[in-house]
Amino acid sequence: MRKVARVIVLDPDDRILLLHGMEPDDPSDDWWFTPGGGLEGDETREEAALRELAEETGITGESVRLGPLLWRRECSFPFAGRRWDQDEWYYLARVDRETAAAAAVADGLSELEKRSMMGLRWWTYAELSATRETVYPTKLAALLGQLLEEGPPISPVLLETERV
Numbered sequence: 001m002r003k004v005a006r007v008i009v010l011d012p013d014d015r016i017l018l019l020h021g022m023e024p025d026d027p028s029d030d031w032w033f034t035p036g037g038g039l040e041g042d043e044t045r046e047e048a049a050l051r052e053l054a055e056e057t058g059i060t061g062e063s064v065r066l067g068p069l070l071w072r073r074e075c076s077f078p079f080a081g082r083r084w085d086q087d088e089w090y091y092l093a094r095v096d097r098e099t100a101a102a103a104a105v106a107d108g109l110s111e112l113e114k115r116s117m118m119g120l121r122w123w124t125y126a127e128l129s130a131t132r133e134t135v136y137p138t139k140l141a142a143l144l145g146q147l148l149e150e151g152p153p154i155s156p157v158l159l160e161t162e163r164v
Contacts, residue, residue: 001074004048005036005091006090007090008093009057009093009103013124016034016144017057017120017123019117020117022116022118024112027118032123036048045089057104057120064095064099066093068152070153072157074162075137075163075164077162080116129145137162
């Protein structure tokens with residue numbers, strides 16, 4: 001089981017940052033997902049979350065306030081010719097307007113990420129709720145709505161296991 005840290009990045013307007021990915025050999029098989037990735041060496045989940053955010057979006061340093069652990073889930077999915085089984089932890093991060101405007105697919109991507117990342121976008125809750133595009137986790141719109149309405153949970157919420 002691969003240990004993964006993901007980040008729910010919100011700007012001052014409560015828009016969420018999502019990355020646009022695709023199957024490397026089939027650009028028609030695409031989806032949106034939160035920044036994040038696997039732990040390296042002995043780093044903590046929090047360290048991995050911040051590293052991955054920097055590598056994938058260029059968001060770094062003082063401009064990021066990593067907040068509480070929101071959700072946990074296990075998932076399994078095919079990607080790039082293999083099955084990935086992951087234990088994912090989702091952290092909240094807030095960024096200021098200037099940092100949000102500067103977010104871009106960064107230079108720190110692995111070769112596989114370079115072949116499978118098509119861009120990023122800030123989404124409003126309304127846009128995320130209305131989209132017919134594939135988004136992971138699949139219930140992200142409802143989770144974001146609850147987060148915006150109620151604030152972070154007192155303790156991390158265990159989400160349903162997703163197997164694609």
